[in-house]
Amino acid sequence: MVERNRMTYGGSADGLSLDSRLPSIAEKDYAALRRLGKKPVLKVALVHLMRWSAQLTLCQQRNFGFLSILGFACTILVCWESTLILLDIGLMNGGPAGLIYGFILVWVGSLAVFASLSELVSMAPTAGGQYHWVSMLAPPSSQKFFSYITGWLTVCGWQGTLASAAFLSATLIQGLAVLNNIEYISQPYQATLLFWAVILFSVFMNAIGGTLLPKFEGFILILHILGFSAILIPLIILGDHQDSSEVFGRFLNSDWPTQGLSFMVGITGSLFVFVGADGAIHMSEEIQNAPIIVPWAIVSTYFFNGILGLGIMIATLFCISDLDAVLEPPSGFAFIEIFRQTTYSTTGTTIMATIITVMQLAATVSILTAASRQLWSFSRDRGVPGWRLLEKIDQRTTIPIWSVVATTMISCLLSLINLGSSTAFDDIISIAVAGLYSSYLVTLSLLLYRRCTGGIGISSGPPGTLTNTAGAQLTWGPWRLPGIYGIIVNGLACAYLTTAFFFTFWPDTRAPTANDMNYSSLMLGGTILFSVVYYIVRGRSDYSGPIVEMTR
Secondary structure, three states: OHHHHHHHOOOOOOOOOOOOHHHHHHHHHHHHHHHHOOOOOOOEEEEEEEEEOOEEEEEEEEOEOHHHHHHHHHHHHOHHHHHHHOHHHHHHOOHHHHHHHHHHHHHHHHHHHHHHHHHHHHHOOOOOOHHHHHHHHOOOOOHHHHHHHHHHHHHHHHHHHHHHHHHHHHHHHHHHHHHHOOOOOOOHHHHHHHHHHHHHHHHHHHHHHOOHHHHHHHHHHHHHHHHHHHHHHHHHHHOOOOOHHHHHOOOOOOOOOOHHHHHHHHOHHHHHHOOOHHHOHHHHHHEOOHHHHHHHHHHHHHHHHHHHHHHHHHHHHHOOOOHHHHHOOOOOOHHHHHHHHHHOOHHHHHHHHHHHHHHHHHHHHHHHHHHHHHHHHHHHOOOOOOHHHHOOOOOOOOOOHHHHHHHHHHHHHHHOHHHHOHHHHHHHHOHHHHHHHHHHHHHHHHHHHHHHOOOOEOOOOOOOOOEOOOOOEOEOOOOOOOHHHHHHHHHHHHHHHHHHHHHOOOOOOOOOOOOOOOOHHHHHHHHHHHHHHHHHHHHHHHOOOOOOOOOO
């Protein structure tokens, strides 16, 4: 490999030339991690020889470019698909009008959140994401503790997100079975077996994907766009459309004292739709020119997917002809009943619903990738039990295979709870939204504090100077919201997260039973309690914040 690269770059007096485009990109990627004190170790496509500080250095060419990571972010978000899958949550509380206005509210708030997070990934493009940023932004006296808690919230949030995605894929398959055989009665053990099948497929794609994974994400991006048209066109052409006042002016309230409160409870479905685009952040160490590419990919994902999600939602709501049947669908999914009412065809409905099922399955693949990278990064910094094993990288594939295995085992073990109680399983995976939203809130509150106090400057040191890690200088990255606009967007993001975080703990009804109760507050409290106890017992001796692996 070394000899081949010497031949490729030959032409200068010393036998090395950097006139190729690829080494310059690799040099930027190497420099970005070097400034954070991290070594590049995750999977790569090529290895190049380059000059750095008059020394010959091996530099790695990363797999993901803009389009492939855009496809990755879109796949995790599956915005218009998730909008349909979770339609029934907002219909019960808010109704058609509440769904639309709630979606817009969450869309705008999420844009503010991820525009702010994009600033941070431009400053420090690391797989650690939130816990790394909290470590560099928090006061020295508390940075270690707050970084540790944030790391655990993020780990648990992503583990819950993976379990949620796999379970949705399994239940969608069961919903298709009910659609085509009304006598079929879904059983918990069948959902669990389907869950395992979805997870194993995701492991297969992650383990053998290698350099093929970016191509897979690019293909899914194409399917994401074509699938939108394949769903939207039948809804527009075939549907018996109701009056616009029924769509934009009809609010529903399950049993809350005010319509406004019912509306806020109903936005929880949209909260889940827009959570998780930080998956692209946790892939930063595998993305070319990450300080610029990742922010633009995330913001583009939220902007364009918001448009797609709003469009498919409005088109679908216009096609409701029997609202009572939609609220109590035999398949368990409101959108499948709306498709049936639109097409009057089981075959047509099956084809349309299969597109969404395939996209949800693809989302599970990407979520496993992001969840394993985040767990690996926290293990690299000694934040979890068994970090010595979980931080290991497979030498052949340069994939954190043990983190992939651990993430898979956690999800499969969680799915066994569904055999005894689906309510208990739902309660455990409810940490997905609460865990990730709390990690966003802690991080962006500290960013707003640093921004308002002038704690972040412009990079002026020589190349290789440590920045944007604990104890080092804070400097802006190349992607930034300038001046007062940054403060406004950061402030809006914090206000939105505080409100959304509060309502994630509310049940769907005013007087819930044990089966209907929202236990996410219990799960979040349990996560924080466990992390605090483990920190006191072991974590504070093992964990000291993001480890500086390179100083020069």
